[in-house]
Amino acid sequence: MDIVLQQLVNGLTLGSVYGLIAIGYTMVYGIIGMINFAHGDVYMVSAYLTAISIALLTFFGVESFPFIIFGALVFTIVITGAYGWVIERVAYRPLRNSSRLSVLISAIGMSLILQNYVQLSQGPNQQGVPTLITGAFRFHIGDGYVQITYMKVLILLIALAGMGILTYIIQKTKLGRMCRATQQDRKMASILGIDTDKVISSVFVIGSAMAALAGVLVTLDYGAFDFYIGFIMGIKAFTAAVLGGIGSLPGAMLGGLILGLSESLFAGLVSSDYKDVFSFSLLVLILIIRPSGLLGKPAVEKV
């Protein structure tokens, strides 16, 4: 019983992280219909940026952890957003009118570039950040107990705040309206005077910023990372996006939570060796059985 509860808690935080990264996939897919294969590696870059910002802040004598976390968040989100913009500008915009296969191959190339560039710049070894927040809530249940670290609480809160801000931007602001219009019909939106190129760029920036948020949170919680973490995380977040229905924002968050919870339960109750196999199998199964996901609209192919 306590194992199940503990795994549920772990799954909730894991799921909110998946959800944050899945937003990047789902928004990009919704607006230009491509899988941004490099998105997982953008997340990886943000993990490095987190560590760099923490090292810089401690070097300049910032000691209190609220400032460090705030500084790391701002630094990482801004620079990772710049990465999103550059990636779109360099690898995807010249291919706007090409076949989907070309764009996907270009994205795979971008993913390889990012991985190798970080590896060459920062060295192939695993890196880490110091633990900033220690301590936990403990709830005794029967013989065992369930432990919720303060860090996990913080992850949940910040992830919720991030999703809230995003929902506000998409639903209430002018930029959000332009995004939704472009998503519905790019040609029509551009006829009506929306600079669709700019909208697409900003979608990449927003998606990368969300990935950066996840990157900061996971790095602070987990501590260690290397240049290869983006691959697995990217596929899992993509699974989350597909599970919720690709193109749908609430779907990405819901899919993330469901994937995180089910994966944690599987790892706790069945086998942690095969938890990645479980996630991949889930992805394959969803795509076969219900490709439109839980909240997505089925794709209609017009001739």
Add this chain to the structure above:
Amino acid sequence: MSQTAGMNYKQCFIDAVVAALMALVVFGPIMGIVLDGYKFDIDFQRVGWIVSIVFVGRLFMSYYFQTAKGQAMLFKYANNHDGVTVNPPNHKSKMIWVIPLVMVIGFLIPFIASKYILTVLILGLIYVLLGLGLNIVVGLAGLLDLGFVGFYAIGAYSLALGYENLGLGFWSMLPIAAIAAAFAGAILGFPVLRMHGDYLAIVTLGFGEIIRLILTNWVSLTHGPNGISAPLPTFFGLEFKRRSAHGETFHEFFNLPYDSGYKYMFVYLVLFAVVWAVLFIKHRLVKMPIGRAWEALREDEIACRSLGLNHVLVKLSAFMLGASTAGLAGVFFATYQGFVSPSSFTFFESALILAIVVLGGMGSTLGVVIAAFCLTVLPEMLREVAEYRVLLFGILMVVMMIWKPRGLVRVTRNGFAAREGVIK
């Protein structure tokens, strides 16, 4: 894109400054500040270099695209998405002279070349096989398969496991591995029949990763990450070892001094023959109805199905043939290494094979062969830049997609004309 005449130097400069600033923001932290434990070292020199390169490059690009030549180039690359070059009917290809020459040279190489060159060539030929296999799936049928390495792994592990558990050698496992890989291709093919494009890519990627994870985690069968040894081929029952428990060895039978190079020579020759056989089969398949059906499916699936093509059969055959080719390559890889482990079958391998197909030109056999050698043999030769290999592959993939999405070697095809003497 018809701009007014005259240079806009100010625009050039602004473009370049913006690009340089972006480069500073993007490259600055990651390249300039190198993590060292919880501290960091500073390396601003390389940031300076890269920012200046970006500045100059962007300045030049802005300038060039404003000239008449640049405009013409932009126009040309905006309109180069047509598919095949059609030769006039009865066009005689120069390959008729090239092929026998290459065959003879390739056959003579093992008797001249050193052991090292031979091993590099074997690796190149293995990637030719892989490229040809993926070329059927991606290049001809247009199904983007990112888990191709899974079939390669199945081939390699078939040999190793068949030898360990069933006592079967190289020659019996060669066809069995191909069949096993084709079977796996069918298993993957059935569920993904309804998908196309991006979803297919992700499912196949998941499939490849599942195979790798199972190979890593099923320790009782595959010995997990430690890997498993694979047998060498035999020459009509003669082994290529120094001493053998099963009768005479190759060098004893022919009264030769022992040389470990013989086995590479033999593997090379067998592989060379297999590659030619696969090339021949593929060459014929492309001209057969099934090959035409693959290409038609790539161009427009809905139109194909409306015209009565059985898309199930067409897709499955592409998957199975591609997979079986990868299975063959896997067997050769295992026997050449003498050892297989899951770390040889990561996603990077899939991406490398994809890079071969993309660079060579989707659907072009000649292009794939050349690209396979370029991408595997060149990095071996240029050891100094080996660590930049992946970076170069990535840049290559992006640049190729922007510059020449159909690859370096264009697919050519002879046109049709009514034969003489046929009543029109």
